[in-house]
Amino acid sequence: MKSTEKILRVGVFTKPLDNWNSGSGHHLDELMHHVLDLVETEKLPFELTFIHYKKSDNPVYERVREIIIPRNPFAASALLRKEKFDVLHYSPLTIFAPIWCIRSKKTATVHGVEEALYPQGYTFFQRFHEARILPMYMRLMDGIATVSETSKRYFVEHYGVHAERIFITTNGLSPVYRVLAPTERSLPEEFGITRPFALHISRYSMRKNPITILNGFARFVTKTGFDWQLVCAGKGWNGEEVRSFAKNAGIEDRLVTPGFISDENAVKLLNNARVFLFPSFAEGFGMPNIEAMASGCPVITSSIFAIPEVVADAAVLLERPDDEEGLAYAIEKIEKEPEFKKALISRGLVRAGMFNWDDSAKALVGAWKLLGVKCDEHGSKKNQ
DSSP, X not given: OOGGGSOEEEEEEOGGGGGTTSHHHHHHHHHHHHHHHHHHHTTOSEEEEEEESSOOOOGGGGGSEEEEOOSSHHHHHHHHHHHTOSEEEESSOXXXXXXXXXXXXXXXXXXXOHHHHOGGGSOHHHHHIIIIIXXXXXXXXXXXXESOHHHHHHHHHHHOOOGGGXXXXXXXXXXXXXXXXXXXXXXXXXXXXXXXXXXXXXXOOGGGOHHHHHHHHHHHHHHHOOOOXXXXXXXXXXXXXXXXXXXXXXXXXXXXXXXXXXXXXXHHHHHXXXXXXXXXXXXXXXXXXXXXXXXXXXXXXXXXXXHHHHHTTSSEEESSTTOHHHHHHHHHHHHHOHHHHHHHHHHHHHHHTTOOHHHHHHHHHHHHHHHHXXXXXXXXXXXX
């Protein structure tokens, strides 16, 4: 049998799959499902094992062998050495990752640099890890998967990672995000949405820029007199802090906060919203923008890190995320200029169609295969 046909034993660290509704968890969950589909349908010579710290309800574990490892990275390394994997894939890559004294080829997924872009949102240890520990660990990897060319350039220029070791596995678009037929768009009555509305969806944090969202919307309704509501959906938006911000902005009676919502309700909201607001301070990719575009909703977002690369000309980009007046003006322009709005929606639908999980799965599997071949060649030369 040729060396390229050897069964490659790949171990994937899957802690994010144990909470697969988070951003990184959703990315890895979709990616691993598509990797497993690719291996099975094309009968690729891979044997995958998922590695994590405790049992999980995620159904993806029913499709593969799994290993439960100790949290002590040195004890975990000792266990993994006995497995003799050809390739180990780390997600996330942290100081606790068991990488020491393991001969396997190593790859890792690193999304972006939010701690560097928005340091005030993170602890000293998180910032130190991002600036000092993570770059060192990345340089020890044989391959790095990341979600954008922007992050790739950053890792090369700031972290000293060789460009040829970095490959792109973008976020893909779930088919649930789409333009709905009019009969499918009815919103749950409990949301309390009775008027036209602007929409934001995220897990609440100051990194998502709630002050600009609320104040920018307030400026818009004050200037235009439009009787709109503002819907901010996602975990944490229905708290007292947001209510206080809304009261200060004078829009407390216009704010709707349904809390955490399902993908199905997110799609309905996006199909009904007049505009989607996402002026984030820090994003490695900004997938909500693409989900909004796929649902036929015009997008206003920020010119931060990879967002301009991801959205291209299919969204309104604020030069500064905290530009409240610019946000208000952009909402007004979209609402008052039908042709401009139509063009944004049209470009958005095309742009959203460019992101799929199959391409990312093929890139990741291709990188593993190449490293497995190199590993096999190295072993053959040693035995000569």
